[in-house]
Amino acid sequence: MSSLSPIQIKKTADGSNTLYDPALDETYHSLNGALSESYHVYIKNGLLKQLPVAGNAINVLEIGFGTAMNALLSLEYLPKDVTCNYYSLEPYPLDTSLIQAYYQGFSEQPPNLSLLDKMLASVNVWQNIQPNFQMMVSDSKLQDLEDELVPDTVKPFDLVFYDAFAPSRQPEMWSLSSLEKVSRLMKAGALLTTYCAQGQFKRNLKELGFALEHPQGANGKREMTLAFKL
Numbered sequence: 001m002s003s004l005s006p007i008q009i010k011k012t013a014d015g016s017n018t019l020y021d022p023a024l025d026e027t028y029h030s031l032n033g034a035l036s037e038s039y040h041v042y043i044k045n046g047l048l049k050q051l052p053v054a055g056n057a058i059n060v061l062e063i064g065f066g067t068a069m070n071a072l073l074s075l076e077y078l079p080k081d082v083t084c085n086y087y088s089l090e091p092y093p094l095d096t097s098l099i100q101a102y103y104q105g106f107s108e109q110p111p112n113l114s115l116l117d118k119m120l121a122s123v124n125v126w127q128n129i130q131p132n133f134q135m136m137v138s139d140s141k142l143q144d145l146e147d148e149l150v151p152d153t154v155k156p157f158d159l160v161f162y163d164a165f166a167p168s169r170q171p172e173m174w175s176l177s178s179l180e181k182v183s184r185l186m187k188a189g190a191l192l193t194t195y196c197a198q199g200q201f202k203r204n205l206k207e208l209g210f211a212l213e214h215p216q217g218a219n220g221k222r223e224m225t226l227a228f229k230l
């Protein structure tokens with residue numbers, strides 16, 4: 001995040017790339033497949049699960065915008081007759097040139113890559129990416145997420161992509177107080193999805209009253225977490 005050594009592009013097992021941050025000694029996605037992991041956790045077990053519940057408009061909160069992969073995949077899988085308001089937190093934005101180089105190395109590129117520049121164009125303003133997809137990347141930290149910060153057009157949220165670095169690297173991102181901030185902004189019936197299935201994180205979600213499910217994780221990983229706000 002704040003490394004002096006530059007962030008590196010790394011090939012993953014499905015032919016897509018991830019990024020490696022030497023300062024954290026952590027990758028942005030699983031080395032077993034970045035694109036397949038994002039699809040499995042955030043689209044198949046997130047967007048596609050929550051669309052029938054949300055109706056003709058879905059409000060999405062993402063924790064950690066990073067490479068824009070989850071936003072690009074959401075665009076790809078969003079039905080034409082559904083509107084998506086996408087709000088993503090990223091206090092440590094990557095260089096645009098790095099993100100562009102990152103996607104050039106994919107064996108198969110995401111179909112909406114031509115919209116990437118528009119997504120990266122500015123922070124803290126609503127962007128009309130396409131008629132049914134509006135988004136804002138906010139430079140605030142999860143720890144600073146407050147109701148007043150989030151525009152009325154996007155809240156309460158139907159769906160949360162909880163894509164922070166692992167608890168071993170950034171424990172504060174998975175704490176009870178961070179989760180409480182997110183929970184307060186979610187509708188009843190909203191879904192939080194994440195690759196993480198760490199014990200303390202699951203106990204924190206239970207303490208906040210979420211109902212948990214643990215489907216199989218991406219690329220053979222034993223489990224991931226779905227947390228439904230009751």
Ligand SMILES: C[S@@+](CC[C@H](N)C(=O)[O-])C[C@H]1O[C@@H](n2cnc3c(N)ncnc32)[C@H](O)[C@@H]1O
Pocket residue numbers: 001027028029038063064065066067068069070089090091092093140141142143163164165166
């Ligand atoms: C695992 S990466 C995932 C990024 C992204 N979803 C992707 O597919 O590339 C975690 C992201 O969380 C961001 N992050 C770090 N600290 C944060 C904080 N305090 N609040 C919100 N996001 C943070 C990082 O900069 C990084 O982009």
